[in-house]
Amino acid sequence: MREVYIIGIGITTFTRLEYPLSEIAAYASMGALKDAGLTDVDYLVVANMGSARINSQSALASAVADTLSLTPAGAVRVENGPASGASAIKEGFMAVASGMHDTVLVAGAERMREVNSLEATDFVATLTHPMAEYIYGVTLPGHAAMFTRLYMEKYGVTERHLAMVGVKNQNNAMLNKDAHLHQPISLEGILDSPEAMTNNPWVAEPIRFFDCCPVSDGGAALILASKEVAEASGRPMIRISGIGQATDTLAVHEREEPTDLMAVRRAAEQAYAMAGIKPKDIDVAELHDAFTILEIVESEEVGFFEKGKGHIALEKGETEIGGKMPINPSGGLKGKGHPVGATGVAQVHEIVMQLRGDAGERQVKGAKNGLACNFGGFGNNVIVSTYTREG
Amino acid sequence: MAVDLEKILRPVDHPYPPYPAKYMTLASGETLVIRQATRDEVPTLLKHVAPLVFVERDYYDLVAARVYAELLGWYHYRMQDEYVLVAQIDGELAAIVNGRSVTGKQGMSLHTLAMRRGLRIGAHAFAAKMEYHIDILGQDEVLVVAESPIGFRRWMIEYQLEERFDTPHELGGVPSYALTKELFDRARSKLVVGRRPVPEDLLAKAHEAILPPSDPPTPPADLLAATRAKYDLTGTALILQRWAQDRSADDA
Numbered sequence: 001m002r003e004v005y006i007i008g009i010g011i012t013t014f015t016r017l018e019y020p021l022s023e024i025a026a027y028a029s030m031g032a033l034k035d036a037g038l039t040d041v042d043y044l045v046v047a048n049m050g051s052a053r054i055n056s057q058s059a060l061a062s063a064v065a066d067t068l069s070l071t072p073a074g075a076v077r078v079e080n081g082p083a084s085g086a087s088a089i090k091e092g093f094m095a096v097a098s099g100m101h102d103t104v105l106v107a108g109a110e111r112m113r114e115v116n117s118l119e120a121t122d123f124v125a126t127l128t129h130p131m132a133e134y135i136y137g138v139t140l141p142g143h144a145a146m147f148t149r150l151y152m153e154k155y156g157v158t159e160r161h162l163a164m165v166g167v168k169n170q171n172n173a174m175l176n177k178d179a180h181l182h183q184p185i186s187l188e189g190i191l192d193s194p195e196a197m198t199n200n201p202w203v204a205e206p207i208r209f210f211d212c213c214p215v216s217d218g219g220a221a222l223i224l225a226s227k228e229v230a231e232a233s234g235r236p237m238i239r240i241s242g243i244g245q246a247t248d249t250l251a252v253h254e255r256e257e258p259t260d261l262m263a264v265r266r267a268a269e270q271a272y273a274m275a276g277i278k279p280k281d282i283d284v285a286e287l288h289d290a291f292t293i294l295e296i297v298e299s300e301e302v303g304f305f306e307k308g309k310g311h312i313a314l315e316k317g318e319t320e321i322g323g324k325m326p327i328n329p330s331g332g333l334k335g336k337g338h339p340v341g342a343t344g345v346a347q348v349h350e351i352v353m354q355l356r357g358d359a360g361e362r363q364v365k366g367a368k369n370g371l372a373c374n375f376g377g378f379g380n381n382v383i384v385s386t387y388t389r390e391g
Numbered sequence: 392m393a394v395d396l397e398k399i400l401r402p403v404d405h406p407y408p409p410y411p412a413k414y415m416t417l418a419s420g421e422t423l424v425i426r427q428a429t430r431d432e433v434p435t436l437l438k439h440v441a442p443l444v445f446v447e448r449d450y451y452d453l454v455a456a457r458v459y460a461e462l463l464g465w466y467h468y469r470m471q472d473e474y475v476l477v478a479q480i481d482g483e484l485a486a487i488v489n490g491r492s493v494t495g496k497q498g499m500s501l502h503t504l505a506m507r508r509g510l511r512i513g514a515h516a517f518a519a520k521m522e523y524h525i526d527i528l529g530q531d532e533v534l535v536v537a538e539s540p541i542g543f544r545r546w547m548i549e550y551q552l553e554e555r556f557d558t559p560h561e562l563g564g565v566p567s568y569a570l571t572k573e574l575f576d577r578a579r580s581k582l583v584v585g586r587r588p589v590p591e592d593l594l595a596k597a598h599e600a601i602l603p604p605s606d607p608p609t610p611p612a613d614l615l616a617a618t619r620a621k622y623d624l625t626g627t628a629l630i631l632q633r634w635a636q637d638r639s640a641d642d643a
Contacts, residue, residue, distance in 0.1 A: 181509065182606075183509035184419050184420075185419055185420075186418070187420075189417050189420040190418050194415075194416070194584065194586065195584040196416075198511070199416075199418040199511055200418060201581065
């Protein structure tokens with residue numbers, strides 16, 4: 001396989017966007033092309049989960065190629081639930097690594113706020129098992145609540161730990177101009193004060209409002225290139241050093257131990273093996289915290305902390321920007337937002353910013369290796385990838 | 392015989408009891424004080440409301456324009472039985488809510504204008520307004536409408552308001568919803584919070600000055616962005632559109 005580098009990145013603000021989905025993808029892509037110093041590419045991969053259903057637009061990749069005047073380059077849309085973004089990166093990676101293409105644009109975009117929150121929740125719930133879960137009204141917050149309850153009982157995670165993740169990430173988002181949420185929160189305000197239950201009500205007990213990511217619109221894009229093109233570009237050399245992917249049972253109740261996120265663990269093991277690095281070599285990570293519990297559990301499954309000890313590391317401040325293992329300096333899904341198809345691409349956008357040293361106030365000092373975990377379904381399709389700064 | 396026209400134009404207010412100030416902790420950990428404003432404070436409030444007339448999102452323009460007019464109406468004695476509550480954080484204006492009494496038994500909710508967002512400040516201020524009508528004035532119901540989808544979600548859905556579609560609301564004559572005492576009692580434990588009395592230092596700070604909001608809703612980056620990306624405050628779309636235009640020009 002050839003080595004693959006990221007030489008361009010672009011992103012839109014994550015918020016409610018009032019322009020068409022194809023333009024959301026295109027704006028982020030133009031930013032990435034400009035950053036890379038390119039005006040065209042060989043191939044486009046566009047990640048999106050719900051355009052046909054919620055935006056009445058299918059074949060999105062063709063629209064993006066045309067909007068960007070990149071025709072006749074080949075273009076394909078990748079839909080893999082909330083892991084669509086990382087799946088598109090993997091597709092782009094293989095296209096360059098195989099020698100088939102030298103430059104690939106990977107764009108992720110979602111426009112979820114075109115529908116109301118009830119419709120958006122139902123749309124996301126379609127990724128659950130259709131006969132064993134969806135028809136009984138299971139939603140992702142419902143799944144997360146059941147999972148959280150089990151985790152609390154087994155490992156001693158408390159509501160305070162969940163709230164600490166929310167506070168950390170939403171406050172990190174204050175340092176990110178593209179983040180969806182720009183209001184700081186505190187433990188007193190969402191957990192301890194007499195008004196906390198109104199400020200932070202149950203969504204699905206024990207999951208509260210500030211344990212959930214917002215519903216966002218947004219786009220993010222990367223330019224992947226061969227080593228020769230990357231060197232010629234003069235851009236910082238950020239190499240995709242490892243990619244792992246694993247699946248798990250579609251229905252959560254069929255898992256031998258529901259509190260284990262085996263797909264995360266296996267995907268991370270593959271990524272580390274490919275990169276030839278260990279969890280201790282990672283300097284910064286973006287984990288898929290659609291719900292606060294997921295950051296804690298994923299931090300264990302990718303090997304940063306012993307199983308059942310992620311919340312202890314959180315208590316010690318190890319996951320803060322200045323901590324031993326900074327997690328979600330961008331604000332994560334919780335603070336930055338979660339336009340599902342764009343999320344996996346945006347995670348890598350942040351890792352590249354960090355490895356380039358361009359993350360400003362949220363910069364993790366001296367970051368050389370980064371990791372992203374894009375979590376699809378309720379842990380049934382996960383991609384973990386690692387990135388290394390060269391030179 | 393001389394006629395005092397002002398006496399004719401000026402409605403007579405009824406002597407309703409004042410709203411007792413309260414305070415609460417927000418999700419941010421900051422303390423919010425909600426208190427009744429005085430007529431003398433209207434010029435200050437107008438200064439803070441005026442910029443929002445030009446914020447073309449979530450109907451801030453419409454709501455701010457109407458609040459501006461209602462404040463002026465109150466200031467110049469052209470609204471009967473109107474009251475205004477202000478929500479402040481360290482003196483900083485965070486929300487304005489207002490309403491009036493139609494009769495001793497029926498209230499008319501006018502507007503809720505939040506200057507800081509994402510912390511339920513508007514929702515807390517609205518709850519205080521309903522508390523004033525139901526608990527302090529002892530009214531049976533309050534007529535409510537929403538001018539934005541956000542308002543509809545906050546009032547009609549969260550409080551499960553009753554339809555009063557045969558009663559036009561004073562805001563544009565649109566069909567009214569009603570918050571009854573029974574509905575308010577049902578929502579009380581979940582949606583109505585606050586502590587009394589307000590510590591003296593907090594209340595003194597609130598009365599000392601109504602400071603401008605530090606992070607008010609702002610208009611989009613510029614007019615081109617306004618037409619394409621109302622919420623894209625960093626102007627991402629605008630920047631990229633211009634880059635695309637420049638590139639096209641270069642190619643030409």
